[in-house]
Amino acid sequence: MSQLEAQARDQLLRRRNSLRPAVELPADPAARWLDYEGFSAGPSDRVRREVAEIDAALQRIAEGSYGSCLACGGPMGLQRLRAIPEGRYCLGCSGAALGDD
Numbered sequence: 001m002s003q004l005e006a007q008a009r010d011q012l013l014r015r016r017n018s019l020r021p022a023v024e025l026p027a028d029p030a031a032r033w034l035d036y037e038g039f040s041a042g043p044s045d046r047v048r049r050e051v052a053e054i055d056a057a058l059q060r061i062a063e064g065s066y067g068s069c070l071a072c073g074g075p076m077g078l079q080r081l082r083a084i085p086e087g088r089y090c091l092g093c094s095g096a097a098l099g100d101d
């Protein structure tokens, strides 16, 4: 794991822990982030979405694909990853895809 990935992972886990009381994540660490999509009650959509984003980023770190834009495959850019460690798209694609941000 690169230093960037280690830092991002640390940051993401801390953020996720701060959200955990509101979300009541499954105890099983292997639970996939997609499972949370099925929640119908409880935490707000915003919190659930953020946890899902964080878990997806942690998954990408585990798979070694972290840091690449999911749309164009290009590098996310160090500054963007530091600002938004759970971000999925590079600056160019985030404006074009899904209306992120």
Ligand SMILES: [Zn+2]
Residues within 6 Å of the ligand: 069, 070, 071, 072, 073, 074, 089, 090, 091, 092, 093, 094
């Ligand atoms: Zn891109």
